[in-house]
Amino acid sequence: MKESEVEFAMINKEPFNISEYKDQHARLNAVFRSMTEGIILIDNNKNIVYQNEFINNSLFHNMGIEDLKTEMDLIAFLQQLSVSKNKKVDQLLQSEDITVKITLEDGNQLKYIMLNKFSVYSDTGYIGNGYLLRDITKEEEIDQLKSNLITIASHEFKTPITSIRGSVETLMRKDAEWDEDFKLELLQGIHEDILHLQDLISVWFDIKKIEMGTMSLNKGYFPISQLISNTLDQLPREIADSNKVSFNADNISEIPLLYGDKKRLQQVLLNLIMNGLVHNDSPEKKVFLTAEAGSEDVFIHVKDNGIGISKELSKKIFDRFFRVDNSPQRKTGGTGLGLSICLGLMKEHDGDILVDSEPGKGSIFTMKFPIDAKEPGGHYES
Ligand code: ADP
Numbered sequence: 001m002k003e004s005e006v007e008f009a010m011i012n013k014e015p016f017n018i019s020e021y022k023d024q025h026a027r028l029n030a031v032f033r034s035m036t037e038g039i040i041l042i043d044n045n046k047n048i049v050y051q052n053e054f055i056n057n058s059l060f061h062n063m064g065i066e067d068l069k070t071e072m073d074l075i076a077f078l079q080q081l082s083v084s085k086n087k088k089v090d091q092l093l094q095s096e097d098i099t100v101k102i103t104l105e106d107g108n109q110l111k112y113i114m115l116n117k118f119s120v121y122s123d124t125g126y127i128g129n130g131y132l133l134r135d136i137t138k139e140e141e142i143d144q145l146k147s148n149l150i151t152i153a154s155h156e157f158k159t160p161i162t163s164i165r166g167s168v169e170t171l172m173r174k175d176a177e178w179d180e181d182f183k184l185e186l187l188q189g190i191h192e193d194i195l196h197l198q199d200l201i202s203v204w205f206d207i208k209k210i211e212m213g214t215m216s217l218n219k220g221y222f223p224i225s226q227l228i229s230n231t232l233d234q235l236p237r238e239i240a241d242s243n244k245v246s247f248n249a250d251n252i253s254e255i256p257l258l259y260g261d262k263k264r265l266q267q268v269l270l271n272l273i274m275n276g277l278v279h280n281d282s283p284e285k286k287v288f289l290t291a292e293a294g295s296e297d298v299f300i301h302v303k304d305n306g307i308g309i310s311k312e313l314s315k316k317i318f319d320r321f322f323r324v325d326n327s328p329q330r331k332t333g334g335t336g337l338g339l340s341i342c343l344g345l346m347k348e349h350d351g352d353i354l355v356d357s358e359p360g361k362g363s364i365f366t367m368k369f370p371i372d373a374k375e376p377g378g379h380y381e382s
Contacts (some may be wrong), residue, residue, distance in 0.1 A: 038133035041120065046071040049128070059113065059133055071129070078102055083110065092117055096129070101136070112140040145211070148321050149204060152335050156200055160193035203337050207320065210344035217261035217348060221372075224255050224291050224298065227262060231269040245273055247289040255293045259372040260349045268342040268353075269300065272365045275338065276304030279324075293371070297351075300367040308359040318343045318353070 032052040041050040081104040088100040102113045116132040167186040209215040276287040288303045321336040357363035
């Protein structure tokens with residue numbers, strides 16, 4: 001039975017089925033309470049008459065929305081939370097059916113909310129307005145990820161593709177004879193560019209897998225020395241041949257075996273080592289590796305004598321696409337995705353990456369792994 005029918009029956013002193021009415025009311029209440037969207041109802045006098053649990057508990061947790069009394073209060077509240085003044089929020093009071101996207105700061109993260117205002121009619125006519133609020137942060141992040149990837153794709157792909165095209169067109173010229181050394185040099189350049197493009201593509205696949213939680217890991221036990229020596233073997237020849245990267249293996253036998261996906265952990269370590277050399281202005285670039293075991297964790301420290309990072313930015317460098325120097329004149333390429341993938345991979349191992357750095361003094365990036373709880377202290381390298 002509808003509310004208007006109840007009122008009508010009451011006015012006319014007609015009998016109506018109160019238990020059916022209560023059931024319906026309870027059902028509606030349960031639906032509103034369990035919704036994963038926010039609902040706010042405003043009556044004809046612009047007073048807030050209802051907010052469901054999701055509004056308080058999830059969307060605007062601890063932000064004081066439960067104390068608001070009127071639609072004006074609500075609009076001022078949304079405007080105040082918005083990261084920048086949003087003209088459409090001011091239009092909410094006058095407009096009947098309107099959709100507004102609000103960006104607000106929640107802790108130190110951005111939160112995106114899609115707000116839909118609609119008119120509520122009963123059989124007797126207009127009785128007020130409803131606000132439906134949906135958290136669209138995840139969708140928004142995926143949208144931003146896609147557009148960032150497209151920007152980076154056009155930027156990062158352009159140089160190697162142009163260079164491959166130039167080399168191939170040179171090699172194809174029928175009017176010229178090239179000597180073998182020159183041909184080999186061009187082919188080596190093409191090969192390098194193709195490897196770079198393949199790296200970019202695998203970075204994107206990794207981001208997607210981490211994002212979607214579909215990263216599959218091939219875990220097993222292995223000694224830490226294997227992880228380190230396999231990673232050093234992957235260094236580009238000119239770096240491996242220099243003495244830029246060194247490793248102190250003194251305490252290696254005291255460190256329990258690691259449990260994880262060796263290839264993926266090598267990928268993390270290699271990334272940290274390369275970062276230490278790339279973001280480095282020293283005339284003698286150095287990266288120094290050490291390892292140690294605590295009571296619950298194993299640590300691999302990657303120390304460099306590079307440019308360092310301020311405390312404030314040390315938190316941001318793990319954000320996707322973040323680069324301390326994002327200017328077109330920056331000296332290093334890169335996508336700003338490496339550390340975000342590294343952290344994602346360490347988290348997949350229940351581990352972490354710690355940073356200790358100071359501008360101008362270099363950095364220490366630490367891979368942290370939990371010691372496998374199932375085999376406490378039982379696995380050591382022989
Ligand atoms: P990329 O190296 O491709 O730019 P990363 O995600 O690996 O992306 O790193 C993000 C940013 O963090 C880098 O652009 C750089 O500004 C900073 N950074 C990373 N590692 C170091 C380091 N060892 N020393 C100084 N800055 C670093």
